[in-house]
Structures are given as structure tokens and as C-alpha cells.
Amino acid sequence: MEPRANFSLLHKACAVLVALCTLHISVTLLFYLRDTGNENEHARPWPGNGTLRSISNGTSTSTMTSTAVPTTKALEKCPETSPLLVGPINVDFSQPVNLSEMRQDPRVSEGGRYKPRECVSLQKVALIIPFRHRDEHLKYWLYYLHPVLQRQQLDYGVYVIEQDGEDTFNRAKLLNVGYAEALKEYNYDCFVFSDVDLIPLDDRNTYRCFDQPRHLAVSMDKFGFRLPYNQYFGGVSAMSKEQYLKINGFPNDYWGWGGEDDDIYNRLTFRGMSVSRPDGVIGRCKMIRHSRDKKNEPNPQRFDRIAHTRQTMDSDGINSLTYRVVRTEKDKLFTKITVDIGKP
């Protein structure tokens, strides 16, 4: 054979070898890349299983994707009766309380918002406190109530509704404002209306809503741990959104002390509802003793007003509420909304 023909054959053989090598490298690379992709695939959680509910207490319901093992379960509903309850509570107003430890609690988020990490609460509860010049009482309320509400496994927020200015106090109108403002923030389905100076003595008195409007302050120390009268609906009460709307909320026209709670009682009976209550032991509570507030003298018109609830309730209530928010402050343990509600 000629040397030129030999060279041509060698050249062809080399070209085939290079082509084979390139093919080999390409195939190896292809398999390598596909395997890397599959590793990511395996790390992805199973659909609907590895998605954790966000534990943040904000209004958003954001979710985060877990890279954990696919056995992560979605949170279950909390039980009807919380296993964390302890029963009777020691309440002492003779010493000042310190809230600093409570303020460090990472489970409570700005504005006094909390939800359990261990389960999904059965109700979203807004706690509404009518307020003016009662800072000392508010400290006790926060100190005793936050742990109770947490043990009750509630998804809750605390709203202190402060009346701006020094005109005559109007408790029921402030409660209406609390209802409206809390709903702007979160989809609450239950509203607990609590005086700032009332502390439960037993955590089995759950601050949530029931089939009928609930009266919670049924056994107060100042009344010898009894109801002062059967129709009494003052101090602390709870209503679902539905129950509250059924009675057109609360009256806006009770300026000064007394009668507004009786008007609310009238409203709920006129709408065919009854009052639900805990028993007299579980319902025990303690009031912080104080003198009468300025600008909250007994309202001389209260007897006349409660005699006309049936006529006034459809036009005076949440459907006629007007007010102006002056200021909103987010404390770690509560949201304070200062409002101008006008005057008599």
C-alpha cells in the first residue's frame, strides 16, 4: 500500500475515535445532568404534605415550603377543651406586675396577637377593652389574661379602644368601634368585650363564643360571687359575628355610667336569643377596686333608654356607628386605637 493511502486510513480512524469520544462524553454528561435534576426532585415535599402553616401571627396566611422529610403533617384542629388548662388562678392586685418577661415571648407578635403552634384554633377571637385613664388596670389585665388566653389555645388579638378627649365616657360605642376596627385587621369570628378591671379566677372560663351570646363575668367578688340579677350582662361578654350582627351591635347613645349592658341584653332577647353562662365556680372573677371615674357619672336617661330598646335597636347600632380614629399604637401586648366618638 502507498504511504499516502495509509495516512488517509489513519486520519479516518482518528476522526471516528474522536466522534465516539464526543458521543461518550455527551451521553455521560446527559445522564449526569438528569441525575442532578432528580436529586432536587426527591428533595421536594409530597404534594400537600410538606407544606407547613406559617407560625407568624400576622393577618397573612403565607406558607413556607418545607425541605423536611415527607412525613411532616398539617396542623390539626385544637381540641374542644384545651389540655393546657390549670383551673383556678391566683390573682393578686396588692403588688405591681412586671410585663417585661411577657414582652420577650416570641410567640406573641406586635399588637398583642397570638395563635397556638401546636394546633389550629377553633375560633379567632378579638378581645375588645373600652378604655380611658386606666393604665394600671390594663397592666394587670395583660399580665393575667395573656397566659390564660394562650392556655385556652385561642387565635387572638387584644384591642384597647381608648376614648379621646375628656367628654362623657361611652362604653358601648367604644365596643362597637372595637368590633369594626378589629375586623379591618383580621377575619375574627368571635368578639369578647371585657372591662379592663375584670380578671377571671379560673382558666376553664374560656374567652370564646358559644351557640348563644355568652356572659362570662357571672361570679364577681364584688357581688359575693353571684349574679347581681338574672338579666345581668355586664363586665365581660362574648358574641360571634353572627350574633352581634343579629342585634345590630350595641347602642351608641348611652353616655355615662349604666344601662348599656341591659340594652344589649334586651336586644338579644328581642332577637330570640338567650344567654349562655359558665357555672358559678368556673365563672368566678375579681374586680380591681377603684373609685368612680370622672366623666362617667350615672346616666340619668338610662332607665328611659332601656325601656325603648325594641324601638331604637334597628336604627341605633353598628349600622349607624360614626367615629374618627385619632391614633393607632402597636404595643407588643396590645393594639391601642384612640378614637374621637363625639359627645352626648
Ligand code: UDH
Ligand atoms: N372605663 C375606662 N375609663 C373610664 C370609665 C370606664 O377605662 O373613665 C372602662 C373600663 O374598661 C371599665 C369599664 O369602662 O372597666 C366600665 O366602667 P364602669 O365605670 O361602668 O364600671 P366599673 O364597674 O365602675 O368599673 C363603676 C363605678 C364604681 C364606683 C365604685 C365606688 N366605690
Ligand code: NGS
Ligand atoms: C345595673 C346597671 C347596669 C350595671 C349593673 C351593675 O343597675 O348597667 O347595675 O353595676 N343598670 C342600670 O343602671 C339601668 S355595677 O355594680 O357593676 O356598678 O352593669
